[in-house]
C-alpha cells in the first residue's frame with residue numbers, strides 16, 4: 483500500500499489532485515478565514531440556551547496516568563490545562579472516567595466517586611483557569627465509562643472482561659473461554675444505578691454534561707451489537723438501547739439540570755489482523771454475514787446507517803442533543819478509528835491510505851447530520867490531516883456537515899492549534915501531530931501516554947527510553 487505523506491502536499495491543487503487520483507472524496511477550503519466571521523469562530527447555541535463560543539471541540543484523551551485509586555496526577559492536570567489553553571470551547575468529556583473500579587480500562591484510569599470528587603473538581607478548575615479569555619461560553623463535560631470486554635482494572639497486562647455476549651472473533655482474539663460468564667440483567671441494573679450516581683457526582687464537580695459513552699468496543703458500544711443476547715438487553719434494537727434509556731431516565735429523575743451527551747461508534751468493521759506482510763486484513767468471515775458491527779452492512783467492511791439513524795432518532799426523543807460521532811475500536815480495527823501513518827507497535831500496517839479513514843468518518847458524520855440537523859454533532863478523526871486539518875475543518879463546518887470539529891491526538895502535541903487558526907496565525911509545523919502512534923504504543927506497554935516524539939516534556943522523561951526499547955524489540 484503506497485500513498486503520499488500529508489506533509490508532502492505543498493499546495494491545495496496538489497492535495498486535490500492526489501485525492502482525485504486515489505478516489506478519496508474529501509473536500510476542503512483552499513483559503514482559511516479568520517476573525518469574527520470565520521466559520522470556525524461562530525458561536526453555537528444549544529437548545530437549552532447555552533452558547534458555545536466556537537466550533538472546535540477537544541475529544542476525550544486519557545493518559546493512563548491517574549493514581550491507582552482513580553485520582554488525577556500532575557500528568558493528568560497538565561493534559562487538562564492544555565485542553566483549556568487550546569482555545570476550543572467544547573470539551574467533550576476530558577477523558578474516560580470509570581463509574582466504578584471494575585470498569586476501568588487500566589489500573590490508572592480515573593474513577594468518579596465521593597473519594598475522588600475533590601480531585602475531579604480541581605481538574606476541571608485547572609482546565610478553566612488555563613483557558614484564554616472568557617469562560618462563560620466554554621462547555622465542559624465528563625465522559626462516563628465502563629470498559630466491559632476491555633476492562634483491565636488491576637493489572638495493565640491482564641484483561642478482566644465483563645461481556646454481554648460471546649463474540650466469536652473477539653473471544654478468540656482476546657482469549658475468552660466459552661464458559662466465561664455473561665453480565666446478568668441484575669448486574670446491568672446495578673451498573674445503571676452506578677452511572678446515575680456518577681452523573682450526580684459529575685454535576686457536583688461542576689461538569690455541565692456527562693457523556694454516556696457508546697463507542698470503541700467498551701460496554702455501552704457492546705450493547706449496540708448484542709444481537710445474540712437473550713433477555714431485556716439483547717436482540718431487538720429496543721432491547722439493545724435499554725441500558726442507555728435506563729441511565730437517561732435515572733439521570734433525568736435524580737440529576738435535574740445536568741445535560742447528557744453520547745459519543746457513539748456510528749459504524750464498525752470486523753476485527754482486523756496483520757496479514758503476511760503485516761498489512762492489516764479483515765479476520766475471515768465465519769458464516770455468510772458479520773452480525774456484530776453496529777452500523778455495519780453485514781460484509782464486515784461496509785456501512786449501513788439504518789440503525790445509527792434510529793439511534794440518533796432515539797437520542798432526539800430522549801432530549802439528548804449533544805452527539806459525538808466516532809467509529810470502530812482501537813482494540814480490533816484501529817485504522818478506522820484513528821487513522822495513522824504508523825500503527826501502534828504490535829499492530830498492523832495501514833490497509834488503506836489513512837486519508838480514506840478520515841474521509842469515511844467525515845462522510846458518516848455528514849450523513850447523520852443531514853438526517854438529524856436538529857442535533858449538535860461533533861466529528862472525530864481529523865488529526866491525520868495535519869497541515870490541512872484547518873482547511874477541511876472549515877469546509878465541514880461551513881457546509882454544515884458537522885457542528886463541531888473534534889480534535890484528539892493533535893491536542894497532545896499542539897493544543898493551541900485551535901487558537902492559532904482562530905487568530906489567523908500560521909501553523910507551527912514542528913508541533914503538528916504526525917500520527918506515529920506512540921501515544922497508543924506507550925500505554926500498551928504499561929507506560930503513561932503522551933506525545934513522545936514531539937512534546938519536550940515526554941521526550942525528556944525516562945519512559946521515552948523505555949518506549950524506544952519496546953519499539954526496537956517489537
Ligand SMILES: Cc1cc2nc3c(=O)[nH]c(=O)nc-3n(C[C@H](O)[C@H](O)[C@H](O)COP(=O)(O)O)c2cc1C
Nearest residue numbers: 541542543544577578820863864865889890891921
Ligand atoms: C492516547 C489516546 C487516548 C484516547 N482516549 C480516549 C478516551 O478516553 N475516550 C474516548 O472516547 N476516546 C479516546 N481516544 C480516541 C480519541 O478521542 C479520538 O477519537 C481519536 O484519537 C481520533 O481523533 P484524532 O484523529 O483527532 O486523534 C483516545 C485516543 C488516543 C490516541
